[in-house]
Structures are given as structure tokens and as C-alpha cells.
Amino acid sequence: MKKNKRIVFAASECQPFFTSGGLGEVVGSLPKRIIELTNKEYQVDVYLPFYAKINKNYSSIIKFVDSIEVNLSWRRQYCGIFNCQLDGVNYYFIDNEYYFKRDNFYGYFDDAERFAFFSKAVIEVMLKLKRVPNIIHCHDWQTGMIPVYLRTHYYYKNEFKSLKRIFTIHNIEYQGIYSQQNNFIEDVFGIDRNDTYLLEFNNNLNIMKGAIETSNIVSTVSPSYAEEITTAEYAHGLESIILKAKQEGKLCGILNGIDYDFYNPLTDKELVKNYDVNSIDAKKECKKALLEEIGFKETDAPLIGMVTRLVAHKGLEILKNAAEELLKNDIRMVILGTGDPYYEDYFKNLETKYPDKIKTILAFNQGLARRIYSGCDMFLMPSASEPCGLSQMIASRYGTIPMVRETGGLKDSIHDFKNENGNGYSFKGMEPNKLVEMVKTAIKDYQDRDWNNKIIKVMNVDFSWNNSCKDYLAMYNSILNKK
């Protein structure tokens, strides 16, 4: 009998409990695939903050387990431990109302302290529950203090002697940078003066930098992004640290997958009509219903969708400069998302100017998002940078043809129809006219009878976790076999 191995995932978001985007989707879907694919040889525990904002549908299954005290520098903080099981995954919630009973996940003056507390608590709870894993897999800067603390505070503990540390970067733009004034690292994090160098970067405290330095493997969510972040253009100042990780042989990129049970046009209750690759005609009804829902008249013109955070790295500058040119064509566009007020205003104003052509819906609405994925003809992602991107995969699953800028995970997942393995449209560079050209090609193809074949081709690409989960397992196995 093979001995079971345990992995702990630590993250600040996780479907179906709470999420604001891709991170939560990945953390919510990869663990169960790991368990399934390894036939339970790997067990996965997922540690999360117990936010007040948790999806109430799950409140009743989450049970109190125990409580401990966690020291953060000179502070002693209460830490409640809650647990539930879903699809074979064990979820542990770290409770502290002072830190997590707030309206939002992030955006507070004391975020560094909140997530340092969370990180320390994860380690203490693993010890308390005697569930120290073989691997701890941390996601994004909010959990970056875990490998740092393991190195500085717990290195001597027998329980952790063979524990391997993996840190995954979902977006290098958010690093957890704070001022190191008043010796913050020592005073709030309780890190010894001799170790503060681990977290210091450009005279600030940089949690992601500390995590990279203290992890055995640093991964990111696509192979192309792993290359890109070794350069100043993409690394938001961290290129030297990433390059060093690469030279040490500890950097890799694994493309995300999506949850094929959750994103399934055949069973999705949000759609007016369900379908699969053998019944794509139903997409027409989805389109008709969507047009009505968002306030367009019925039309055969191609409908282009976007579901996105309205922030610069999503390529909104390129889109902005291309938008009026695009709208000269007989198309309809729908944009769903929230974000930077500058872009919210811009796209709202565009709707006022072209009410028959474009709708901008400033909301986070997962139901409407799926009706856009299914009801549109094409899905646009002109991202300036994109670590992986899930929307292009979801759109493909629903038979909506992706149109992307060639960067990061978009480049790794979508190839222009010009190529033999084509499964969408793509453009290079930052010039708005390149985007316009790409869309025009798609509009032209849309008039063709071959369009249905394109839909089928796109739906047949496998973006489930099947492939990527195997890559994660190979990574886990390789690191466990290393001395």
C-alpha cells in the first residue's frame, strides 16, 4: 500500500465560499481533482480566513473544532478553528472577528498584519491538529508569510523538517508591499532583526519577495507568464528576484484548468436552454434571451462579450483606443465587471453614446456572467498582461469563440485559426488597430457557414483540470523526491 501524502493549500479566496476572481476558482477546483486523480493517495486540506462574507449556503455545514492563541510579535490573538468537508477536501477556516469580520476581503490599512496573522495561524493550527503535511502550497502574497515564518520561527521543529514549501504567483502585480517605517517587520510580524532582509526590498516590506526567497518551488499559472515575469516589462519591480529563482531552478509555470462540473453548458441552471457540442443550435436561444436581458433588440449581428475586472492590465487602454472604430461595424458588445472608476466611467459613457451597440454593466454577477459566456458569439480579452486567464477557457467551454491578445496564459491556451491547431483569434502588440483587425476577421468569418465548425472545434478543446492537474502532481512528486 502506498503511503498517503498530505498537501495543505493556503489561500485568501476559495469557491464556493468566497471569491472575487480567478484565484478563488483555482483554489476551489484544483484540490478535488488532485484527490480524484490520485485516487486519494493525496489528501488535501485547504486553509482559509473565516470571512464574515462567506456564502451563507455553507454556514450550516461549517463546524467549530477548537481554538488556540496565536502570537504575532507581542500581540496574542484569538484563533478559532472551523472545519467542513466538501468533495473529499477538508477545509479549515481561521476565525478572528477583528481581522476578518469586515465588508471586503482586502483594501484595509492593516492588510499586512491581517494576513501575517492568518499565515502564522495556519502553521499553528497544522501543529495543533497534528495535520502537518508533506507539502504546503501557498497562493499569492496573502499567504506569503507562511514560508517565511516556517524558515524564521519554526525551522528547528521536528514536525517541519521535511515539509516542502511551494508558492504560486497568480498575479505579480499584487505583492503585499508596505512601508518598513518604524521597524514594521520586527514590530508587527515579530521577525528577528537578523532575518528582516528576507522581506526587505527597495526599502519597503515586500511579502511576495519573502515568499519567493523562502520557498522550494515558485510556480505561476502559465508557462509564458513564468518567462514574462523574468523581465522588467511584466515583473512590477521583482524581475531580479524572479530571475534568481529561475537560475536556482525553482521557477515553473503550469496552466490553470477550469472546473468542468461547474462550467457545463449542459447542466448550467443559469441558461435558458442547455446544450453541448452536439446541440449548439441552442446557443441561438441563449443569445436571444441575453440580448433581451441586457436591453438590445433582437439581431443577427455578432454579439461580443467581456467579463472582466475593469483594470488597466486587462487591456482596457487598447480597447478604449479601438472602441469607436470597432463600433462602426455592425456588432453588439456587452461588458460586465467592476473596477477602476476611470474605466467604469469611460465604458458607461460609451454606452450613452452608442446605446444600440454597447452595454456596460457595472456589477459582479456570476449568473449573468455565464449567460454572457453562453449567449455571445465571441469573447474578447485584449489583456495587456494575463498570468493565465480563465474566461477564455470558460467561453470556449460554452462555445463562444475567444479573441485574445497574445500574452501569458492567453498565448498558451488560444491559438489563432490561421494555425492548424487554431481555437480562436489572436493579435500581437499593443496597437489598437491590431485589435480592430482581429475583430474584423472574426466578424467576416461569422458570416460564413463554417462558423458552426469553429464553435465545435473550440468546444472540443479540453480546458478541464485533467492535463494541468497531472503537471501539478509531477511537480509535487519531484519535490518530494528531492532531498
Ligand code: GLC
Ligand atoms: C489572477 C490572474 C489570472 C489567473 C487567476 C487564477 O486573477 O490575473 O490571469 O487566471 O489569477 O490563477
